[in-house]
Amino acid sequence: MGRILLRSMAIVLVTSFIGCNQSIESKNLSIQADGSEPSYQNLMPVPASIELQEGKFYLDDSFQVAVEGNPDKRLYRAIGRTIKRLSGRTGLFLPQVFFNPDEKPSDPNMHVYVEKAAHIQFGMEEAYQLKISDSGISLKAETDVGAIRGLETFLQLLDADTSGYFLPALTIDDAPRFPWRGLLMDACRHFMPVDVIKRNLDGMAAVKLNVLHWHLTEDQGFRVESKTYPKLHELGSDGFYYTHEQIREVVAYAADRGIRVIPEFDLPGHATSWLVAYPELASAPGPYTIERKWGIMQPTFNPAIEETYTFLDAFFKEMTALFPDEYVHIGGDENKGVHWDSNDQIQAFKKRMGFSDNGDLQNYFNQRLLTSLKSYGKKMIGWDEILHEDMPKDIVLQSWRGREAMITAAQRGYRSLLSNGYYIDLHQPTDYHYLNDPLPADSPLNEKEQSLILGGEATMWAEFVTPEIVDSRIWPRTAAIAERFWSDRSVQDLDDMYRRMKITSFRLEELGLTHERNYPMMLRRLTGNRDIVPLKTLVDVLESVKVYSRNRQRVHYSYTPLTRVIDAARPDAEVARLFRQNVDRFLNQGGSDPSLASEINQHLISWSGNHAKLSTIIDASPILHEIRPMSEALSAVADLGLESMELIQSRGEVGVSWIEQSTGILEKAGKPVAQTELAILSAIEALVKYLK
């Protein structure tokens, strides 16, 4: 299905983007000899247009790239990195790992032509054209950033047959659907050292994201060095903050990959860590200490005193010099105003200013920040709460509470981003995020309003992630979100998305991302380095409870260990998803397909016997004691599944008592254990239900 879709899409898109409709050789579209898909079927995000041609370009040690035009020097570094990845995958000895633009290769196989250097800013040109024939490769782009996007496509096209490594002959014309395609990384709830940010920037570049939204201040930590107010990071960070040099290092690293960096300084709420150092700027009397719990906290800047604005103006003066992007994110979310309401002086100020509510008061605060930012040549972005009729139209709103906020903003003439539906910290499945289109076909917005929707951002809030697991929450799901922002709205095939995401996920590993490799490591720690297979069998079908349930089931802190089973379990558990898919297919086909039945039963048998194997490991590892009921539940529902499968295939009858008993087992297994849930349960329920 994925193949068919991509084929028809390619034709459609060739028509719509390029205006030509060259025929595609159908033999190129066939599955390869070893059963794998040809590499042009693996692209993620799907490009705007692909035209397939006959032929293959084979790679060998003589592969050489020549650059023409006027690119920024970052392109040379990007080519060096591309060659290094190519060499790493193929084992070819390629000297241009150290790409030197002054050494002109005598007989280059690849020509990169770039008209001009991009400025890394909103709206930068990212289009490129990649042509591959059996005799050579050409990559053309208006800017070096466009070429950098094209180099990622080039790497995704690498394929192999018995003759060697090759790229398929084709022409790709590509450009993004939305100009603002971001990932928020929260470095506050848990600090994310520079190397974590860097490897994720590499991952972002690989799927053509172009904005790192860096959440730098929070109740739980102030994460940026301030030379103007050093007490901020000295008292507010537990020693975990980025120095100016590190900030510059990250900004340069991002720019090298065509990625903007937008800092967020969350104001006036989410501000406890600032007020540890400056309680005199708070709305309620101090002293303050760094917050250790998660949740919505009350400490808030005092908007009624001039000292607040003097302080923040000087702070922004420093920070706007540090971050080159035109936009600065001021947060603005979740200020309940509790401390405003309890402060007489603030109440008097509100009255004096004629503000009708805390919204007006916060808008006053925001306007004062806006004045500061403007004076330093910056534009404001904030969460949807900052929308107010007094705001000028050049701000950007980030909708998180619902897409309605985005729609309202556009209808009132404001530009906005969608983040609602892309909260990757909430452990929802990829397809949920993937189908969440900022501008679906039935969008209520007219064309002009639609042009105000700049794109979106996935948000990696960090209450429950550490450097050890953060990659596994971001990847691979964010690759699918990146495709939503880059590719045409019509690219929607879920099976094909999952297929390509798996390949992309594997390729992301070469960038040092740890989403795959840290999983067995965590299982080894949980078992005390005993055999991890039985635990893996269980955790492969577990998922964290969704949305905000983890916080509701137990109070959590900055020091909550994130090394338990729930933390090893990964969102959108693949084994479970494929099993559910198989059961769906099996039942839709009337419960008789023997090959599907055999596949389903194989899993059920392995789960059925798993608790017996895992039980002694649980005994020996106290950290696993909490998961025992879930291990029992997996084996119990697997037994029920096996029984149901037999009955379905033998067209057996079930009585009331069987149904009652089954319902009991399912209900018991449906209760979260140690904040995890069994991701195959709905499939077992479906089997039982089929029999009723």
Next chain:
Amino acid sequence: MGRILLRSMAIVLVTSFIGCNQSIESKNLSIQADGSEPSYQNLMPVPASIELQEGKFYLDDSFQVAVEGNPDKRLYRAIGRTIKRLSGRTGLFLPQVFFNPDEKPSDPNMHVYVEKAAHIQFGMEEAYQLKISDSGISLKAETDVGAIRGLETFLQLLDADTSGYFLPALTIDDAPRFPWRGLLMDACRHFMPVDVIKRNLDGMAAVKLNVLHWHLTEDQGFRVESKTYPKLHELGSDGFYYTHEQIREVVAYAADRGIRVIPEFDLPGHATSWLVAYPELASAPGPYTIERKWGIMQPTFNPAIEETYTFLDAFFKEMTALFPDEYVHIGGDENKGVHWDSNDQIQAFKKRMGFSDNGDLQNYFNQRLLTSLKSYGKKMIGWDEILHEDMPKDIVLQSWRGREAMITAAQRGYRSLLSNGYYIDLHQPTDYHYLNDPLPADSPLNEKEQSLILGGEATMWAEFVTPEIVDSRIWPRTAAIAERFWSDRSVQDLDDMYRRMKITSFRLEELGLTHERNYPMMLRRLTGNRDIVPLKTLVDVLESVKVYSRNRQRVHYSYTPLTRVIDAARPDAEVARLFRQNVDRFLNQGGSDPSLASEINQHLISWSGNHAKLSTIIDASPILHEIRPMSEALSAVADLGLESMELIQSRGEVGVSWIEQSTGILEKAGKPVAQTELAILSAIEALVKYLK
């Protein structure tokens, strides 16, 4: 055997170190219910003295540490990290992850007492005493660095039973055998970003190493920012160098773990990358470019011109301010003086100065550096080539060409370190390094001379390591070398070392080290994300060719891809070692033990059938084509092994033709393939030989 040894040793050491001889409860020494060893048997390095007591200290969420005395603040951070690791392993919610010395716990279970802050320098006090009873824990040390060593022992003692996590009641008195226990990291042949250095510093601290020897300049790269001569890093590094702030960050990170940082600026040879920027200081006319090949190169500073010394004096002025340790390493190795001999002006200078050979000339050069270093308050360390009768006795020599250099140095009154025998880049087995004692029982040195042997350093030369694989070359073998430097000479049991090293290796993973987790990742890349099991079966018993053979078999460059099978293969392949051990035991017992036979045959059967499975994967992955003969060889020798096993057990006779044929198979399999060798071959040879 390991257990017995540790027990007797403990008694011996209690006698010799503490002067008491308390009896050890033998029931504490028994293997635990689940077959694992009690945790005090797992310590690495083995402490100077252990006295076991009755009882266990159980951990729960109420665990709290109190600090008394006058430690450096680094101790608080070290306790925070210790609590975090403890919490990570146990799943306990421990607020002291954020250790705050101002918050006095009401009822602490652990008391840490430290007399004074250590200065991180040669000879700092590292002794500690750790007492654990069922009611609490006490850790006492003269310095915070001693306490930091004790915290690592504390973590190694963590154990579990069905009641929960505990530490065994005991008293450990511990102190190092040698004061200088180092790891050299070469950041030049391949650049090692700050995060790689940091995670390895964590690994070093975990096994009580105390010196990072940071090799910062080489023919292939100049890796430190110079504000005095910025062209050095701008032209000599390909953009890969440490900034001053990063150097300070690493030095502080190391000091927090009680680790000294010694920079090495290799002079006068190994100097190509300096001369790219300053060809006028070279002994032969330029221009120079960054060297891309490995080997011994000729570019050398000109020792006959005053400009060289003016330049290096200013350079050392900058660097000595950046690195706080008293010692600066000036390299001094492998200068063949080829460019000196071909330079008339240098020849004239030599004559004028009355130097009889290039050794004298290099000594003149070294003396000039020494004058500079002294003027900045530093002492000199260099490779064994810098030994010369004119050198003062306060230099330190690092013996790499052989232990004779160390012995000669000591006999002439110089202090020295042993690195010969600890070259972990040469892929030799752990036991080889482990048994390489700087001062074995038969050392020719007298007591006074022995006191001049300061310790040793493992050397991670980086021709064939990248950030992706460097950890797998350092760890776990360096844990055994660390034990050689810390523990008593009598600690020599190889089986027990391997057993404890495996546990240590697993525990090192929690520090972010990638020696385990990157292995399957590399296999996934090699197979193009196909099933990795058959490839793993092969690579599990492959090792790189040893010592300098890899360079001899093919010319290598800075851009040689280090992602091939040889790079995935790990030194001292464990599967192969255990197999060889089993075969040894089997043959020593007369070739009849059925359980050993069954274990051996199981492996042989799996290898026998492996090529059939791996062959199609090799077909599909061109990067694997080179390994095909080795895959065939593994299956061929496994078949031979199976045949031999059958003949041995049936006491069958073999004829001349069988022996000839077998010899042919073994000879063929003995040839390196793609620079790898089959680490089980000697075991198969032993089986065949047994039949002859």
